[in-house]
Amino acid sequence: xxxxxxxxxEMSVQEAETVTLSCTYDTxxxxxxxxxxxxxxxxxxxxxxxxxxxxQQNATENRFSVNFQKAAKSFSLxxxxxxxxxxxxxxxxxxxxxxSNYKLTFGKxxxxxxxx
Amino acid sequence: GAGVSQTPSNKVTEKGxxxxxxxxxxxxxxxxxxxxxxxxxxxxxxxxxxxxGAADDSGLPNDRFFAxxxxxxxxxxxxxxxxxxxxxxxxxxxxxKGGTGEAFFGQGTRLTVV
Numbered sequence: 476x477x478x479x480x481x482x483x484x485e486m487s488v489q490e491a492e493t494v495t496l497s498c499t500y501d502t503x504x505x506x507x508x509x510x511x512x513x514x515x516x517x518x519x520x521x522x523x524x525x526x527x528x529x530x531q532q533n534a535t536e537n538r539f540s541v542n543f544q545k546a547a548k549s550f551s552l553x554x555x556x557x558x559x560x561x562x563x564x565x566x567x568x569x570x571x572x573x574x575s576n577y578k579l580t581f582g583k584x585x586x587x588x589x590x591x
Numbered sequence: 592g593a594g595v596s597q598t599p600s601n602k603v604t605e606k607g608x609x610x611x612x613x614x615x616x617x618x619x620x621x622x623x624x625x626x627x628x629x630x631x632x633x634x635x636x637x638x639x640x641x642x643x644g645a646a647d648d649s650g651l652p653n654d655r656f657f658a659x660x661x662x663x664x665x666x667x668x669x670x671x672x673x674x675x676x677x678x679x680x681x682x683x684x685x686x687x688k689g690g691t692g693e694a695f696f697g698q699g700t701r702l703t704v705v
Contacts, residue, residue, distance in 0.1 A: 579624075
């Protein structure tokens with residue numbers, strides 16, 4: 476079974492600064508997807524960024540980028556120029572790429588606080 | 592609708608009662624997932640529907656939990672003889688079959704068993 480570990484229960488960052496959230500995972504699969512989701516107090520999970528394991532290039536979405544280290548099974552999220560609206564719970568998630576069941580396995584989350 | 596809709600938003604029930612939680616997925620999404628998120632935890636998979644059938648119910652914790660999707664659209668998660676440990680946020684997600692399969696989530700139902 477796949478597992479996802481987020482070792483930072485809480486992180487804080489000053490507005491306009493950069494912060495990195497850590498995630499490690501365990502799987503025996505060679506092809507899979509990794510995700511970062513944001514969960515504000517509204518509870519809705521919002522997809523921030525996605526990485527396909529077969530792609531060597533790290534995914535980037537505006538101020539959000541990842542550092543994907545496949546051999547180390549590490550998948551960190553970097554948020555640049557942090558904004559007050561970035562404050563939320565962030566979850567790292569794993570999904571197999573094969574078959575049709577796209578169920579996600581989540582970590583326990585990191586609570587990000589952005590200080591003005 | 593434009594997104595995944597879950598009702599009710601909040602539900603308080605007494606221990607031992609029966610509850611139903613509803614999920615209305617994005618139109619055209621054949622895959623539907625239920626997750627349970629306990630306080631301070633990430634969401635945990637409960638059940639996956641492809642169309643009308645439950646393709647994977649391995650995450651259901653016990654036989655008090657049951658889910659249906661009779662017409663391949665709206666799904667109902669049913670919990671019998673509720674226990675205080677069932678208190679959690681229940682999230683629903685839907686996705687297109689195949690492709691990237693990106694999951695779109697609803698805002699969840701917060702269930703409190705008193």
